[in-house]
Amino acid sequence: MEQDVFFTKSCRMYVPTHSMQKDMETSEKIQKSGVLQVFASLLTPQSSCTAKVANIIAEVARNEFMRNPCVDAGLIPPLVQLLNCKDQEVLLQTGRALGNICYDSHEGRNAVDHAGGAHIVVDHIRSLCSKTDPASEKLLTVFCGMLMNYSNENDTLQSQLINMGVIPTLVKLLGIHCQNAALTEMCLVAFGNLAELESSKEQFAYTNIAEELVKLFKKQIEHDKKEMIFEVLAPLAENDVIKLQLVEAGLVECLLEIVQKTVDSDKEDDIAELKTASDLMVLLLLGDESMQKLFEGGKGSVFQRVLSWIPSNSHQLQLAGALAIANFARNDGNCIHMVDNGIVQKLMDLLDRHVEDGNVTVQHAALSALRNLAIPVVNKAKMLSAGVAEAVLKFLRSEMPPVQFKLLGTLRMLIDAQAEAAEQLGKNVKLVERLVEWCEAKDHAGVMGESNRLLSALIRHSKSKDVIRTIVQSGGIKHLVTMATSEHVIMQNEALVALALIAALELVTAEKDLENAQLVQILHRLLSDDRSAPEIKYNSMVLICALIGSESLQKEVQSMAFLEVVSKLRSHENKTVAQQASLTEQRLAVES
Numbered sequence: 001m002e003q004d005v006f007f008t009k010s011c012r013m014y015v016p017t018h019s020m021q022k023d024m025e026t027s028e029k030i031q032k033s034g035v036l037q038v039f040a041s042l043l044t045p046q047s048s049c050t051a052k053v054a055n056i057i058a059e060v061a062r063n064e065f066m067r068n069p070c071v072d073a074g075l076i077p078p079l080v081q082l083l084n085c086k087d088q089e090v091l092l093q094t095g096r097a098l099g100n101i102c103y104d105s106h107e108g109r110n111a112v113d114h115a116g117g118a119h120i121v122v123d124h125i126r127s128l129c130s131k132t133d134p135a136s137e138k139l140l141t142v143f144c145g146m147l148m149n150y151s152n153e154n155d156t157l158q159s160q161l162i163n164m165g166v167i168p169t170l171v172k173l174l175g176i177h178c179q180n181a182a183l184t185e186m187c188l189v190a191f192g193n194l195a196e197l198e199s200s201k202e203q204f205a206y207t208n209i210a211e212e213l214v215k216l217f218k219k220q221i222e223h224d225k226k227e228m229i230f231e232v233l234a235p236l237a238e239n240d241v242i243k244l245q246l247v248e249a250g251l252v253e254c255l256l257e258i259v260q261k262t263v264d265s266d267k268e269d270d271i272a273e274l275k276t277a278s279d280l281m282v283l284l285l286l287g288d289e290s291m292q293k294l295f296e297g298g299k300g301s302v303f304q305r306v307l308s309w310i311p312s313n314s315h316q317l318q319l320a321g322a323l324a325i326a327n328f329a330r331n332d333g334n335c336i337h338m339v340d341n342g343i344v345q346k347l348m349d350l351l352d353r354h355v356e357d358g359n360v361t362v363q364h365a366a367l368s369a370l371r372n373l374a375i376p377v378v379n380k381a382k383m384l385s386a387g388v389a390e391a392v393l394k395f396l397r398s399e400m401p402p403v404q405f406k407l408l409g410t411l412r413m414l415i416d417a418q419a420e421a422a423e424q425l426g427k428n429v430k431l432v433e434r435l436v437e438w439c440e441a442k443d444h445a446g447v448m449g450e451s452n453r454l455l456s457a458l459i460r461h462s463k464s465k466d467v468i469r470t471i472v473q474s475g476g477i478k479h480l481v482t483m484a485t486s487e488h489v490i491m492q493n494e495a496l497v498a499l500a501l502i503a504a505l506e507l508v509t510a511e512k513d514l515e516n517a518q519l520v521q522i523l524h525r526l527l528s529d530d531r532s533a534p535e536i537k538y539n540s541m542v543l544i545c546a547l548i549g550s551e552s553l554q555k556e557v558q559s560m561a562f563l564e565v566v567s568k569l570r571s572h573e574n575k576t577v578a579q580q581a582s583l584t585e586q587r588l589a590v591e592s
Contacts, residue, residue, distance in 0.1 A: 043078035045085045054082065054093035061100035068107050076101070076111035083120040092139050095121070099146035109150055109157060118150055118157070122164045129173050137180050140173065144186035152193055162200050171207040178216055191232040201239040209236065210245035217254055223269040226258075230276045237280060243287035247294060252302055255281045263314055271316075278320035281306070285327035295328055298337040303328065310346045315359050318350055322365035329372035339379045344370070348391045360400045367392065367406035374413035384421050389414055396434050401444040408438070408450035412457050419462055426458035426467030432474045439479035452483040453491060456498040468506040477502070477513035484522055489533045492526075496539035503546035511550040520547065520556040527565045534574040541566065541577075541584040548587070563588050 042053045057075060060066050070076075075097075082094040098117055101108040112118065121143050128136050128143075147166070151157040174187045191209075194200045213229055213236075220226045233251070236242045246252075258277040262270035285291045294302040306328075309321030325343060329335045338344075351366050370392065374383055388410070395407050415422040425431055438451035455476050458467055471477065480502075483495035499519065502510050526532050526540045544562060548554040566588065569581035 037073050040074050040078055043075070043082060045082060045087075045090070050082065051087065051089040051093045054079065054090065054097045058093055058096035058100050061097060061103075064104065067101050067103070067105040070101050071105070071107045071111045076108070076117070077115050080112065080115035080117040080120065083117060083124070088135055088139060091124070092142055095139070095142040095146045099142065099149045102146065102149040104149075109154065112150055113157065113160070118147065118161060119164060121146055122161065122166050122169070125166070125173065126169050129169060130176060132176065137177060137183055140177070141180075141183045141186050144170070144173075144183065144190055148186065148190050148193060155197065158194055158197055159199060162194060162197065162203060165203075167194065167200060167203040168207050171204070171209045171212060174212050174216070175208070178212070178219075184216065185228065188228050188232055192228075192235070195232055195235040201236060201242065204236055205239055205241040205245070210242060210249040210251070214246065214249040214251050214254065217251070223273060226273065227276070230280065233280060234276075234283070237283045240287040240289065243284050243290040244293065247284060247290045252281065252284065252294065256302070256305055259309075259317070263312070263317060274314070275316050278309070278316055282320050282323045282327060285324055288330070291327055291330065292334075295334055298334070298341060307343070307346065310350050315362060318353075318362050319359070319365050322347065322350060322362060322369050326365065326369040326372050329369060329375075332376040335373050335376045335379055339373055339376075339382055344373065344383055344386050344388060347373075348386070348388065351391055351394070355394050360403060363395060363398070363400075364402045364406055367395070367403065367410050371406060371410040371413050374410060377417065380414055380416065380418050380421075384414055384418060389421060389425065393428075393431065396431060401441070401447050404438060404441075404444070405446045405450055408435075408447065408454050412450065412454045415457055415461050417461060419464075422458050422461035423464045423467055426462050426464060427470055429470060429474065432458075432470050432476065436471075436474045436476045436479065439476070449486075449488075449491065452479055452486075453494060456480060456483065456494040459498040459501050460494065463501060463505070465505050468502050469509055472502075472506070472510050472513060475513075477510055478517040481514065481517035481519045481522060484519075484526070489536065492533075492536050493539060496536065496543055500539065500543045500546055503543060503549070507546070507550050507553075511553055514547070514550075515552060515556070519543075520553060520560060523547075524560050524562060524565065527562070527569065534572070534577045537569060537572070537577050538574075538580050541569070541580045545584055545587050557588070 039053050039057055043050060047053075057070065057079070061070055079094050079098055079101075082090055083098075085091065098112055098121075102112055125140060125143050125147075128140050131137075131140075147161060151161055170187050170190055174184060174191075177183045177187075195204065213233060217226065217229045217233075220229065233246070237246060255277040258273055259281075262274040262277075265271065265274075285294065294300055296303065306321055306324040309317040310325070312318055312321070325338070325347065329338060347366050347369055351363065354363050354366075370383070370388060373379055374388070392407055392410050392414075395403055398404055398407070411425065415425060432455075435451045435455050438447050439455065441447045441451070455471060459471065471480075480495050480498055484492055484499065486492050486495070499514075503514075523540045523544055526536055532540075544557060544566075548557055563585060566581050566585045570578055570585065572578045572581060
């Protein structure tokens with residue numbers, strides 16, 4: 001029996017016996033002969049030649065131009081009926097025939113679905129699952145292959161199989177038949193197909209798939225076999241429950257062993273394995289429970305090994321190490337421990353190696369880690385003292401949006417409630433000019449948003465006239481005014497607070513820019529809009545009170561009937577807003 005055609009996870013593989021031209025010619029001759037219609041009449045359980053006919057159909061259906069004609073000749077219903085017979089050879093050849101017809105054929109799959117073939121095959125797999133004799137294992141291999149071809153790249157049919165409960169059966173199959181290479185391979189490819197669906201991950205989580213895959217992985221020597229298991233592990237490891245199961249099953253130790261064996265190799269397969277293993281390691285750390293289990297209070301051997309990746313000469317390990325640190329740095333306790341134990345210097349050293357024409361993904365990962373580490377209040381001053389701000393500023397010249405985005409976020413985290421650092425950075429003309437430039441990066445909303453937020457943060461945390469003057473001279477005022485109209489309340493609020501500080505500390509310097517940016521009209525719109533959040537209304541009124549210290553801006557306020565809008569807010573359901581409305585109304589009445 002020649003090899004049938006089966007989908008694999010990474011590619012589609014035919015096992016062709018002829019050229020495409022020859023296949024087309026053969027297909028035409030077979031169709032003209034009318035033999036397919038004859039086959040349909042011969043597919044009966046009582047016939048002694050049924051297995052041979054099914055075998056011929058299986059061979060015919062290896063020709064891609066014959067699959068739809070097989071469907072059109074009405075072969076699917078009698079083939080599906082044969083799945084109910086007891087004869088193992090008939091079942092084997094029928095499974096092959098249906099599997100080959102389904103290969104890359106929408107019509108074939110629909111016909112099998114309509115005839116209820118998948119349900120019968122799943123029942124067969126379930127009943128044969130525990131049998132380890134060669135004939136049963138051969139039949140199981142064919143049936144698994146048939147389901148694979150039936151459901152490949154078809155979410156609806158994959159969901160149907162999942163709802164039939166095929167996943168626990170296949171996992172059990174893998175455990176019992178792990179010594180059978182062909183059957184194991186079929187199970188793995190089937191898992192790879194099904195694991196992409198979210199609904200499948202929930203079912204996988206209730207099985208011992210993690211334990212079985214890790215056990216199987218440990219036995220593998222060949223690169224291709226490891227890769228096949230990796231292709232199943234990667235989608236499954238996106239589920240947090242399965243992440244923890246994989247960690248508990250010992251996958252991490254396997255991954256670390258692969259890294260150790262392949263890190264110095266220049267073989268293509270080893271380089272690919274190193275990347276896959278280290279990427280999967282980072283993925284496992286995305287789960288809160290799995291991450292904390294591996295951190296072990298900062299004393300875990302896995303955490304220590306990952307730290308050793310950062311000074312490595314391999315860009316892949318540097319990247320994985322930095323991403324792992326960023327993932328470990330997802331709660332304050334971990335962040336504080338890592339900063340106290342010198343991780344910041346390791347990350348700065350790594351960044352130093354990538355300043356000039358560096359690896360962008362490594363830069364992005366290291367900056368991500370530093371940003372996360374800077375979140376706890378107690379870490380900010382320590383990181384500033386260590387020179388993190390200066391290290392980050394070296395990347396101001398970067399033209400890569402992902403690096404720009406993380407750079408901005410890191411600086412914003414560092415200066416939060418750090419007046420001295422905010423003032424120092426806010427007086428840095430090169431930085432402020434770059435921020436103003438990035439505030440116009442309309443193609444990169446993340447960079448634009450973070451630039452605006454950092455500009456506002458420099459003012460809010462420094463409360464410095466020098467910083468405000470630097471921002472005014474660099475043309476930053478119009479961006480803060482635009483930020484006040486953001487769809488995000490937090491950004492609106494940050495902008496309004498910064499603008500209120502500007503109006504309180506340097507109104508004369510900024511008044512022309514505030515006027516040109518139409519701030520008064522925007523404030524009127526924010527106060528009139530019922531959808532504006534209470535804090536937006538409150539800060540808008542505070543800002544109005546500050547702006548009327550400027551003669552030209554006061555005229556604008558008076559011309560726009562603010563009194564009427566503000567007086568309505570005295571009955572606002574939020575007491576703070578209502579009180580500020582009363583104060584603002586009094587102030588406006590006096591000035592008018």
